[in-house]
Amino acid sequence: MPAAPALNYQWQFNSTNVAGATASSLILTNVQPGQAGDYLVIVSNALGAVTSSNAVLVVVPSPPFLTNGLVAYYPFNGNANDESGQGMMAL
Numbered sequence: 001m002p003a004a005p006a007l008n009y010q011w012q013f014n015s016t017n018v019a020g021a022t023a024s025s026l027i028l029t030n031v032q033p034g035q036a037g038d039y040l041v042i043v044s045n046a047l048g049a050v051t052s053s054n055a056v057l058v059v060v061p062s063p064p065f066l067t068n069g070l071v072a073y074y075p076f077n078g079n080a081n082d083e084s085g086q087g088m089m090a091l
Contacts, residue, residue, distance in 0.1 A: 005045035012040050033059045 011021035014037045018026070028035060038054040 005047060008044045010042045010044075012042065014038055028057075031057070031059055033061060035059060 007024070009022050009024055011018045011026045013035070026039065026041070036057050036059040038056055040054050041052045043050050043052070
């Protein structure tokens with residue numbers, strides 16, 4: 001039995017090809033609000049092509065860091081150091 005024709009992939013963002021995005025998966029790092037939108041992939045070979053449904057990416061910005069007016073800030077990061085920048089010492 002002959003081997004199936006090789007698959008080709010092209011990812012799109014808001015109906016525009018994503019440059020260099022030709023793998024079977026799309027990995028986005030350090031995602032920014034401008035990258036929110038519709039993503040899809042077109043998979044093709046010598047026999048034809050099929051387009052996936054849209055995957056919608058929503059980017060939720062992190063909340064502002066609320067340190068204004070704090071006397072001390074202890075983020076529970078494995079030590080008892082004050083991280084507020086106020087120069088206070090942990091007890």
